[in-house]
Amino acid sequence: MSTEFVLMLAVFLAVFVIFAIGGRLLAPIMAQHFNGAAGGWSRLSEVYATTRHPPAQLLRRQTVMVGQVLYCNCITVGFDDIGLYLAPGFPVSIFGKRPLFLPWTEFTRIEEGRLFWRKAAVLSLGEPVVGTISMPMELFNSAVRPAIGKAATNLPGDTL
Numbered sequence: 001m002s003t004e005f006v007l008m009l010a011v012f013l014a015v016f017v018i019f020a021i022g023g024r025l026l027a028p029i030m031a032q033h034f035n036g037a038a039g040g041w042s043r044l045s046e047v048y049a050t051t052r053h054p055p056a057q058l059l060r061r062q063t064v065m066v067g068q069v070l071y072c073n074c075i076t077v078g079f080d081d082i083g084l085y086l087a088p089g090f091p092v093s094i095f096g097k098r099p100l101f102l103p104w105t106e107f108t109r110i111e112e113g114r115l116f117w118r119k120a121a122v123l124s125l126g127e128p129v130v131g132t133i134s135m136p137m138e139l140f141n142s143a144v145r146p147a148i149g150k151a152a153t154n155l156p157g158d159t160l
Contacts, residue, residue, distance in 0.1 A: 033091020039089075040131040041097055047130050051100035054087060055080040059143060061089065065115060065134040077139065079147045086133070088123075104148050112137075 044066065055078040062077045063070070064086065074092050078085035083106075087099040102125060109124035113134055121140035123133045135144070 040069065041100075043067070044100055044102075044125065044131045045098045046102045047126065048102050048106070049084070049098040051099075052085075052101055054085050056098070057143075058085075059139070062093045063106070063136065064139075064141055065120075067131055070115075076141060077135075081147065084144060084147075098137050107148060110148075 030070055049085070054076070058078045059078065060076050061073045063072045063074050064075050064077070065071070065074055066086075071088065074089045076085075076087040076089055083101055085099065085102040088097040106125050108127050108129065109123075111122045113122040115134050115136055116128045116146050119137040119139055120134045121144070123135070123144075125131055125133070153156055
């Protein structure tokens with residue numbers, strides 16, 4: 001074996017050990033971010049997780065905020081007369097997030113908010129509130145407003 005090969009092998013092993021230790025230390029932080037209370041997805045999935053087939057009307061690669069966590073261009077949003085369907089796409093799906101089905105009757109409050117610099121709809125679910133979902137106003141107006149309008153005519157806090 002040449003000394004150059006041994007040196008490269010030693011450098012590779014050192015870098016591997018550094019990444020392994022760093023990954024081990026960061027794993028709890030990443031798990032809390034993607035699975036924990038800060039996001040709200042886990043809390044919503046305790047109540048609204050579903051195994052039903054998605055509705056026929058789907059909008060892929062949408063940006064929504066669930067709780068305090070922004071899911072940028074990785075959520076499939078579906079809707080029908082019964083409720084709203086949210087399914088995580090890649091890379092969120094590799095963290096074990098389950099699809100959600102939120103019946104229109106569970107929406108207790110709708111308010112206007114901001115998502116980045118644009119208008120957004122902030123939807124509160126459950127009584128007491130289980131979680132919130134924020135979505136761009138364009139998505140809300142095209143997908144959610146028509147369907148939720150049929151199901152519930154006068155929601156508390158409906159400021160939109």
